[in-house]
Amino acid sequence: ARPRVGYFYKENHEPSALLVRLRQLRVGDFKSIPAAIRPNISNYDAIVTMFTQNVGSLIVVSEEHELLGMISRKDLLKAALGKTDLQQVPVGVIMTRMPNIIMTMSDEPVLEAAKKLMQHQIDTLPVVETFIDEHGDERYEVVGRFTKTNVTKILVQIGTLGQ
């Protein structure tokens, strides 16, 4: 069931105007508001937050909106299956932690972000801006999220051009 190739003719000469424009689209123009939580909230409350915000992943941030980690429905289901007390154990214990987070930035082409989603088999990329902390280390401030839902919206938007 892998997608076959050959549904599009090769663009041998000039790429079409539409393709040029597609390649110019940036994450910042399509990103969503970040669904963020603090690492000390319980896994139970994280699940409730996912339901109320209707998202599949939450971005875990510090008080200063610094990216600390990510937690997905899959992580929380795994915790629910195991012996984890969802009410007692905080999100910070089971989250995927920096530096193991795949990120994007507002000026990244949406095509590159879409490739990251595919390659790493994830649904959500945090959109970050870099800053330098007091020790001279690079850190990441969360400014949004970019998901397969955003990508789906883009394809629909392209497909309905002029309709």
Add this chain to the structure above:
Amino acid sequence: ARPRVGYFYKENHEPSALLVRLRQLRVGDFKSIPAAIRPNISNYDAIVTMFTQNVGSLIVVSEEHELLGMISRKDLLKAALGKTDLQQVPVGVIMTRMPNIIMTMSDEPVLEAAKKLMQHQIDTLPVVETFIDEHGDERYEVVGRFTKTNVTKILVQIGTLGQ
């Protein structure tokens, strides 16, 4: 954070060749193998199946591959939060049931399927073929699944044309 309009010029005249081809793409050419389970398995085993197959939703089918329902990570998390005994309660009790399932077919344009994913805020559409049962009623056989991951792959494939 809604996507703004105006990133593409209006296609006032002939739609570009690329756009014409995009509108011709069919679900059947991009669908994935269905991740299907029977309604009598436990919710616990459904979660394990989700992990081993690395999918976010499972399609619930009869012995004859007839579509009976769908179950998502969200449904299972909700069950885990509540008082449901995941080991004892079968998937058939908590699944979303026919006729409340949004479906697609192999000959549907991928753009229409992508719109359904957006409009209904779901990640997975079962791909079905219709058949008529012994009572003359229309029923649905599951032949695949179509997800936001498939849509993301399509956008990446278009974007890398000729590269």
